[in-house]
Amino acid sequence: MNVSRRDFLAASSSLAAAAVWSSRALGALKQNVKLPDQPFQLGVASGDPSPDGFVIWTRLAPKPLEGGGVPAEAVEVAWQVAEDEAMSRVVAKGTKVANPDWAHAVHVEVQGLKPDRWYWYQFKAVGDTSPVGRARTMPPADSLPAALKFAFASCQHFEQGLFTAYEHMAKENLDLVVHLGDYIYEAAGGQRGLRSHVGPKLTTLDDYRNRHAQYKTDPALQAAHAAYPWLVTWDDHEFEDNCAGDISAKGLARDEFLKLRATAYQVYFEHMPLRRSSLPSGPTMQLFRRIAFGRLAQFDVLDTRQYRTDQPCGDGTKPPCGGELDPQATLLGDKQEAWLLDGLAKSPATWNVQAQQVMMARVDQTPGEKESYSMDQWPGYEMNRRRILKFFAERKIANPIVIAGDIHSNWANDLLVNFDDLDGRPVATEFVGTSIASGGDGAARPSKLEGILADNPFVKFHNTQRGYVRCTATPKQWKTDFQIVEYVTRPGAPLTTAASFVVEAGRPGVQNA
Numbered sequence: 001m002n003v004s005r006r007d008f009l010a011a012s013s014s015l016a017a018a019a020v021w022s023s024r025a026l027g028a029l030k031q032n033v034k035l036p037d038q039p040f041q042l043g044v045a046s047g048d049p050s051p052d053g054f055v056i057w058t059r060l061a062p063k064p065l066e067g068g069g070v071p072a073e074a075v076e077v078a079w080q081v082a083e084d085e086a087m088s089r090v091v092a093k094g095t096k097v098a099n100p101d102w103a104h105a106v107h108v109e110v111q112g113l114k115p116d117r118w119y120w121y122q123f124k125a126v127g128d129t130s131p132v133g134r135a136r137t138m139p140p141a142d143s144l145p146a147a148l149k150f151a152f153a154s155c156q157h158f159e160q161g162l163f164t165a166y167e168h169m170a171k172e173n174l175d176l177v178v179h180l181g182d183y184i185y186e187a188a189g190g191q192r193g194l195r196s197h198v199g200p201k202l203t204t205l206d207d208y209r210n211r212h213a214q215y216k217t218d219p220a221l222q223a224a225h226a227a228y229p230w231l232v233t234w235d236d237h238e239f240e241d242n243c244a245g246d247i248s249a250k251g252l253a254r255d256e257f258l259k260l261r262a263t264a265y266q267v268y269f270e271h272m273p274l275r276r277s278s279l280p281s282g283p284t285m286q287l288f289r290r291i292a293f294g295r296l297a298q299f300d301v302l303d304t305r306q307y308r309t310d311q312p313c314g315d316g317t318k319p320p321c322g323g324e325l326d327p328q329a330t331l332l333g334d335k336q337e338a339w340l341l342d343g344l345a346k347s348p349a350t351w352n353v354q355a356q357q358v359m360m361a362r363v364d365q366t367p368g369e370k371e372s373y374s375m376d377q378w379p380g381y382e383m384n385r386r387r388i389l390k391f392f393a394e395r396k397i398a399n400p401i402v403i404a405g406d407i408h409s410n411w412a413n414d415l416l417v418n419f420d421d422l423d424g425r426p427v428a429t430e431f432v433g434t435s436i437a438s439g440g441d442g443a444a445r446p447s448k449l450e451g452i453l454a455d456n457p458f459v460k461f462h463n464t465q466r467g468y469v470r471c472t473a474t475p476k477q478w479k480t481d482f483q484i485v486e487y488v489t490r491p492g493a494p495l496t497t498a499a500s501f502v503v504e505a506g507r508p509g510v511q512n513a
Contacts, residue, residue, distance in 0.1 A: 033075050035126050036062035042213055043222035044123065046135035046229040047273030048291060049176065051115040054135045054229050056081070057273035058123045060104040064213035065198050067206050072100045077125045079108050085120055087132065098125070103209050105270040115140045116294075133226040136175060139294035144350075144475060148293045151483070152178040152355070152433050153468040154235070154405025157185050158215055159193030161437030161488030165467045166220035168483065168495040170227045172470065177228045178299070180405035181235025181357045182438065183268075184211050194489060203260060208267035216271065225273075232272050233287050233301050235357040235406055239264040242376055244310045245333075246283075258283040288336050290343055297473055298349035300340055302356035307333025311375045317365050319372050327383045331358070337384075344397050350505060351473050354402045359432050360385060361413035361458060367451020377406070389417045393427040399505055400428035401478060403469070408435040408442070410469070410482045412461040412501050412510045422457055426509040431480050431501075433469040441487045442466050444498070460510040461499050478503040479513060 039060040047055045056079060063069025074097050081092040092112065098104040106123065113119060116139040123130040139145045151174055156163060169177070189197035198214050199207050215221065236242055239261055242249040248257040265280040278287055287303045308331045312323025323329070332340065344352055358377040362385070366372040373379035392400045402415065410433060414426035434442065442464035446452075453459055467484035481500045485493035500513035 040130040042216040044133040045225035045273040049138050049229045051138045053110040053113050055273045056108045056121045058106050070104045077106050079123050081121045103270045135229045143294040145294045145296045148473045150176045151468050151470045154180040155182040155435030155438040157438035163218050163220040164485050164493045165436050166224040170223035177230045178355050179232045182237040185237045212271040244308050247310045295348045297351040298347045299353045304331045304357045313375045317372050317374050324380050324382045329381045330384050331381045351399045358406045359404050360402050362419040364455045402430040404432045408439040409464040410434045414458040414509045429503045437488050
């Protein structure tokens with residue numbers, strides 16, 4: 001079912017103030033809690049779709065940068081899902097309690113809907129009505145859809161640039177969005193950027209809640225959330241830059257580190273459209289999960305931060321030191337890796353998408369005779385990387401596609417089991433997406449581009465402009481478009497396609513579109 005993006009955005013704006021609600025849903029509300037006006041300032045979101053439903057999310061926060069501004073009482077919130085933008089053909093409804101212990105966030109796991117179609121949803125609390133959001137269900141598990149179109153993004157530093165890319169993303173005709181981490185940044189607010197973070201370096205529940213809320217107040221980010229269901233996973237800045245498992249990169253004692261992580265994980269859950277299966281328990285929270293788009297695509301959403309061993313060679317971009325070859329080193333942890341390989345072995349999908357955080361290709365970052373590799377990425381965990389790629393090859397996994405973020409730059413890479421044999425055939429394809437805003441405007445031709453391409457012939461494209469990556473999959477072909485905005489340090493940047501590539505089903509490797 002195709003829906004005009006222009007019509008949807010116009011309808012969402014007008015219906016935010018005047019939606020149709022059933023008297024039964026309104027009658028279920030408790031009216032004894034007094035809220036300030038406009039409690040839905042953080043917008044709405046949906047996520048983790050299935051063939052019969054999805055999660056819908058909002059948070060009551062009339063004073064978003066001041067702890068939310070809701071009294072420390074439970075508030076009952078009504079919700080509705082409809083088949084039309086006017087919210088007149090309601091197909092599901094109910095109420096949910098917004099609890100102060102969870103920042104008055106609301107997660108509703110909607111079920112019983114028809115597969116493979118769009119729906120609209122909305123919330124109401126004590127007389128105020130939220131904006132309208134749009135979500136879709138996945139196709140039936142045994143179906144083979146004609147096409148899937150999605151975008152992936154990461155790294156949206158609020159201080160370093162505007163979220164212009166999301167303005168354009170919201171106008172695309174996508175089925176879903178995948179966010180690969182660094183949704184927020186944790187450092188204290190500064191005065192050198194275009195806009196300043198609220199608050200100090202994040203340490204408390206209130207600190208984290210205010211920071212997440214600040215990001216959610218961005219109108220472009222709200223529009224992209226309202227337009228599509230999202231699959232989300234974190235990287236490091238949601239908590240601590242370059243953290244590794246239970247090891248602090250900043251020298252915190254383990255007990256202090258895990259206490260801080262429990263705080264960060266709770267607030268992350270509060271602000272994302274996640275199912276209860278991802279509910280954190282202290283400093284642990286399971287984000288790895290699997291979502292299928294019929295038999296066309298299987299998304300394995302991974303977590304390469306929570307379970308990894310420490311980075312080798314002192315972290316950073318370094319020459320090989322031997323530690324990167326440690327067979328016990330892991331990015332995924334034993335449980336997640338076993339889950340991943342088992343799911344891949346059983347996958348019926350044409351395209352098997354690994355939605356994860358860090359670049360898998362072993363890219364030599366120093367042009368010339370000397371070598372250096374990012375120890376925070378898969379090259380720092382070389383044997384783990386080889387094990388995954390060898391599994392792709394030996395088990396003949398159908399069309400593995402790895403997507404990543406983290407490094408504020410675009411890459412299109414062939415993935416080899418052994419990067420010491422550059423004549424080897426690719427066993428998978430990798431697309432790395434740039435940042436939404438982190439790093440400022442970026443460049444179409446980075447200073448080391450020619451040297452990187454010469455030393456790494458499996459790299460087919462690289463630039464550092466801002467934007468997102470759009471992917472279209474059919475049963476026969478995968479197409480990737482690197483969508484960029486030339487500047488984020490001022491508003492109004494147009495969207496252009498920097499490069500496009502295809503992968504033919506059954507033939508791993510990047511080809512020019």
